[in-house]
Amino acid sequence: MTDEVRAQYEAYPYPARDPAEERKRLVIGSPSHILEIDHYLFGGRRDFSRPFRALFAGGGTGDGAIMLAQQLADLGAEAEVVHLEPSGAAQRIAAARAGIRGLRNIRFQAGSIEELDRLRLGAFDYIDCCGVLHHLEDPAAGLAALSGALAPEGGIGLMVYGALGRTGVYEAQRALRMLGVSEEAPADRIALARRLLKGLPRTNWLIRNPFVGDHLKGGDAGLYDLLLHARDRAYTVADLAGLAASAGLAIAGLIEPARYDPASYLTDPALLERARRLDPLARAGLAELIAGDLKVHIAYLVPHERSGASAAEIAPDLIPILREGNGPVLARALKPGEPLKVSFGQASFSFPLPRRAVPLLGQIDGRRSVAEVRAAAAEAGLVLSEAEFERDFAALYRVLNGINHLFLADRPLGPAPEAASAASANGI
Numbered sequence: 521m522t523d524e525v526r527a528q529y530e531a532y533p534y535p536a537r538d539p540a541e542e543r544k545r546l547v548i549g550s551p552s553h554i555l556e557i558d559h560y561l562f563g564g565r566r567d568f569s570r571p572f573r574a575l576f577a578g579g580g581t582g583d584g585a586i587m588l589a590q591q592l593a594d595l596g597a598e599a600e601v602v603h604l605e606p607s608g609a610a611q612r613i614a615a616a617r618a619g620i621r622g623l624r625n626i627r628f629q630a631g632s633i634e635e636l637d638r639l640r641l642g643a644f645d646y647i648d649c650c651g652v653l654h655h656l657e658d659p660a661a662g663l664a665a666l667s668g669a670l671a672p673e674g675g676i677g678l679m680v681y682g683a684l685g686r687t688g689v690y691e692a693q694r695a696l697r698m699l700g701v702s703e704e705a706p707a708d709r710i711a712l713a714r715r716l717l718k719g720l721p722r723t724n725w726l727i728r729n730p731f732v733g734d735h736l737k738g739g740d741a742g743l744y745d746l747l748l749h750a751r752d753r754a755y756t757v758a759d760l761a762g763l764a765a766s767a768g769l770a771i772a773g774l775i776e777p778a779r780y781d782p783a784s785y786l787t788d789p790a791l792l793e794r795a796r797r798l799d800p801l802a803r804a805g806l807a808e809l810i811a812g813d814l815k816v817h818i819a820y821l822v823p824h825e826r827s828g829a830s831a832a833e834i835a836p837d838l839i840p841i842l843r844e845g846n847g848p849v850l851a852r853a854l855k856p857g858e859p860l861k862v863s864f865g866q867a868s869f870s871f872p873l874p875r876r877a878v879p880l881l882g883q884i885d886g887r888r889s890v891a892e893v894r895a896a897a898a899e900a901g902l903v904l905s906e907a908e909f910e911r912d913f914a915a916l917y918r919v920l921n922g923i924n925h926l927f928l929a930d931r932p933l934g935p936a937p938e939a940a941s942a943a944s945a946n947g948i
């Protein structure tokens with residue numbers, strides 16, 4: 521990594537976090553939620569009682585590493601989470617967060633992705649690389665290095681910037697460079713960038729872009745990361761697939777799946793039919809063009825040989841598990857016959873639900889398998905043929921998995937039903 525990128529993350533560890541907050545909440549996100557890892561990379565069938573090693577490459581101030589380490593600790597898994605990070609300032613914050621939580625399954629390793637070979641950290645079942653590759657001089661070489669550190673059955677959770685949602689960012693970065701801002705000391709760069717922001721006309725694409733807000737709400741670190749970064753680039757879905765392919769990898773899942781499905785946006789039947797004829801990657805690319813607001817892409821990647829085979833599919837023995845809340849609580853918040861309304865940032869969606877969504881959801885408790893959900897629903901008086909159950913369950917699953925809320929696993933991985941927090945239908 522270059523000195524300039526290193527200096528930025530020493531001065532502005534990202535994201536800004538106060539370790540004391542660990543006493544009050546766990547930051548949950550994507551990639552690297554244990555339910556997503558199991559679902560998209562291991563078919564929902566990873567036995568976490570077997571040793572599990574995860575690498576957080578460019579782990580920053582620790583959001584992902586702390587989340588997964590906590591989830592693995594809660595399961596009592598024999599796991600090691602390696603936090604690899606070149607910025608000492610960022611790593612100290614991550615270590616303080618782990619200390620407050622009493623997590624003993626994280627190892628902190630100073631260093632960069634380019635040094636992976638030399639560091640001899642061993643093979644990993646899972647590698648998180650969130651918000652890092654797009655800052656590297658050679659992202660393809662970086663991803664190839666990560667791919668080389670994967671255990672045979674392993675996979676990667678990646679986040680890179682999305683090109684369309686960041687419309688205006690690169691123009692503002694260029695304007696600041698033309699003004700010689702990058703030659704100043706970091707604090708002066710921030711002051712000058714704020715002055716430019718104040719004077720931008722309403723016609724400016726950054727001002728017109730409602731999807732990026734780090735320069736407004738992210739403090740100095742957020743503004744620096746967005747507008748003054750020494751190096752960043754953004755990807756379309758096709759660029760991302762090309763990057764993955766260059767490292768022998770393929771996309772196993774995009775988060776949230778519904779945002780990468782043209783059917784979430786289009787209602788015209790003729791257009792929908794044309795969209796359906798596209799291959800899955802082209803469909804995701806079309807959804808990106810239609811949506812316009814995807815400012816990051818979160819993807820799970822597996823070695824090309826396992827592409828199409830690593831994500832979980834509905835099976836009688838798999839347990840449907842909600843990410844937050846439990847089925848009965850969610851079912852109470854839904855009105856029979858009404859669609860599920862969900863927002864992601866500025867984008868609002870309305871997903872039709874199958875007729876029996878509410879009684880089926882009422883049986884999803886994170887402990888019952890798909891077959892047991894059917895049996896419990898029947899016991900509760902819901903008379904359904906096997907075909908009707910399969911159709912309605914699949915339709916419910918598609919909607920809830922599409923919004924990244926329902927996963928499949930062969931053992932309970934989520935919070936116990938009694939501990940789950942209430943989630944409102946529109947607040948999930």
Ligand SMILES: C[S@@+](CC[C@H](N)C(=O)[O-])C[C@H]1O[C@@H](n2cnc3c(N)ncnc32)[C@H](O)[C@@H]1O
Nearest residue numbers: 521529534578579580583607632633650651652
């Ligand atoms: C935007 S932050 C993301 C942090 C963390 N992954 C997260 O999502 O919260 C980018 C991080 O990548 C680190 N980084 C930059 N270049 C790197 C490299 N070549 N190898 C490893 N980490 C790097 C930075 O120090 C910084 O902490």
